[in-house]
Amino acid sequence: MRLLFLLSLFTFPVSVSAQEPIMPLTAVPGLSAEKVELGRQLFKDKRLSRDNSVSCETCHDLKTNGSDSLPRSVGIDDKRGATRSPTVYNTTYNIAQFWDGRSRTLENQVSGPVHDPVEMGSHWGQVVNKLSQDKTLQKRFENLYPDGITAANIVDLIATFERSLVTLNSSFDQWLQGDESALTEDEKEGYSLFKAYGCISCHQGKNVGGNMYAYMGTMGDYFADRGQPVTKADFGRYNVTGNEVDKHLFKVPSLRLAALQKYFFHDASVSSLEDAIQMMAHYQLGRQINRSDVSKISKFLHTLVGQHPELSQ
Ligand code: HEC
Ligand code: HEC
Numbered sequence: 163m164r165l166l167f168l169l170s171l172f173t174f175p176v177s178v179s180a181q182e183p184i185m186p187l188t189a190v191p192g193l194s195a196e197k198v199e200l201g202r203q204l205f206k207d208k209r210l211s212r213d214n215s216v217s218c219e220t221c222h223d224l225k226t227n228g229s230d231s232l233p234r235s236v237g238i239d240d241k242r243g244a245t246r247s248p249t250v251y252n253t254t255y256n257i258a259q260f261w262d263g264r265s266r267t268l269e270n271q272v273s274g275p276v277h278d279p280v281e282m283g284s285h286w287g288q289v290v291n292k293l294s295q296d297k298t299l300q301k302r303f304e305n306l307y308p309d310g311i312t313a314a315n316i317v318d319l320i321a322t323f324e325r326s327l328v329t330l331n332s333s334f335d336q337w338l339q340g341d342e343s344a345l346t347e348d349e350k351e352g353y354s355l356f357k358a359y360g361c362i363s364c365h366q367g368k369n370v371g372g373n374m375y376a377y378m379g380t381m382g383d384y385f386a387d388r389g390q391p392v393t394k395a396d397f398g399r400y401n402v403t404g405n406e407v408d409k410h411l412f413k414v415p416s417l418r419l420a421a422l423q424k425y426f427f428h429d430a431s432v433s434s435l436e437d438a439i440q441m442m443a444h445y446q447l448g449r450q451i452n453r454s455d456v457s458k459i460s461k462f463l464h465t466l467v468g469q470h471p472e473l474s475q
Contacts (some may be wrong), residue, residue: 182338183362183366183367184334184362184366184370185338185368186335186339187330187368187468188328189326190254190325190326190328193325194306194322196306197318197322198323198326200302200319201326202323204316204323205217205219206218207293208220209289209293210276210284211237211238211282212238212282212283213239215238216238216281218250220235220236221236221237221243221247221281222247222250224250224327224473225473226473227249227251227422227423228249228473229246229248229250229423230247231425232246233425233433234246234430235247237280237282237283238281238282238283239283242280243278243280244393245395245428245429246427246429246430248261249416249418249419249423250327251328251473252327252328252329252369252418253327253416254268254325254327254328255367255369255373255416256369256372256413257374257413260413261395261412261415261428262398262400262401262402262413263402267321268324268325269317272320286316289316290311290312290316293316299311303315306319327470328468329419329467329468330468331468331469332465332467332469333345334462334465334466344465345465346461348457348461349465351462352461352462353465355451355455356459359447359459361442361446361447361459365414365416365417369416369418370466371414371415371418372413372415372416373414375399375413376411376412377410377411377412378410378411378427379410379445380445381444381445381446381448384441385410388431390429395428396428396429397410398411399411399412399413412428417463418466418467419466419467420435420463420466421460421463421466426438435463436456439456439459439463
């Protein structure tokens with residue numbers, strides 16, 4: 163056993179990232195470029211909504227941060243959703259989709275907004291019907307799928323596009339891969355603090371989150387203190403399992419693009435990253451963090467933002 167371990171040390175030199183609880187983001191291999199491109203178009207196609215007024219991109223703006231800049235997204239007929247819209251970037255590395263993880267896969271997720279009466283208010287029959295009247299589109303589908311325009315093929319295309327939405331090459335990932343100069347001293351210190359305070363126990367892995375569930379309010383009653391009535395959406399994973407112990411359990415969000423967000427938490431109760439960091443320290447770790455440490459953690463979180471052709475920076 164020990165010999166094998168020593169041997170592997172010689173064969174694979176230990177890099178910085180091998181010792182860290184956060185890993186660099188990597189592109190999903192083997193995606194068909196044609197499918198990604200057609201999926202991209204469908205993601206931006208308002209015909210997926212009942213009255214052609216809303217596309218996926220309406221609430222998941224790829225240029226800014228893959229979500230929107232509102233506390234609650236506005237869907238069809240100006241209706242508002244129950245939570246803030248999360249980013250669609252890097253979701254391929256989440257264990258499940260939605261704040262409560264009610265969809266296991268990206269494929270499962272797509273039907274949600276299409277049918278949701280406050281998002282797109284449509285259904286697959288209607289969408290397939292509308293898209294089938296577009297002869298150019300029909301041809302493009304037929305080049306990729308023998309059965310042409312179907313709900314399953316639309317889902318496959320959008321999910322394939324979403325798998326291409328990975329924000330690569332952030333300065334933090336460059337540092338992980340050995341470039342010492344990619345981070346400033348403050349940023350490195352911010353990362354050390356992120357680990358030392360214990361943020362890392364929930365926000366970790368490639369996505370700096372997205373790989374486990376945790377209570378909102380592990381060390382304090384966030385919902386009692388918030389001063390707003392508790393809504394169904396605040397119950398989190400309980401809405402999926404019906405188990406009392408799952409009340410207020412949420413998928414830990416990825417912090418990869420947190421620095422680009424306007425609002426924070428599922429209920430958008432906070433509108434600055436510094437306040438979100440302080441709230442997390444209080445409610446998740448039972449600690450107070452001084453201003454200088456908050457600022458360094460914030461600087462570290464800014465280094466997690468990578469690049470993608472759709473994201474303008
Ligand atoms: C009206 C606004 C709106 C529209 C339109 C919309 N979404 Fe969303 N999206 C949201 C909100 C709000 C959530 C969070 C809902 C929840 O978790 O309960 C969400 C969640 C998601 C998630 C889960 C991300 C995560 O980390 O959990 C994905 C993926 C997603 N949407 C993709 C899409 C796709 C694909 C479309 C188009 C077919 C779409 N959305 C249309 C508002 C919208
Ligand atoms: C016990 C697990 C846990 C710990 C520890 C933890 N978090 Fe969180 N974090 C969560 C959960 C769960 C949410 C989502 C809560 C919600 O939306 O209601 C979250 C949300 C966030 C958000 C908002 C993200 C978004 O998309 O809205 C930020 C920023 C954040 N955490 C940073 C931190 C920092 C910084 C620390 C350390 C001081 C930390 N977290 C410690 C579980 C944790």
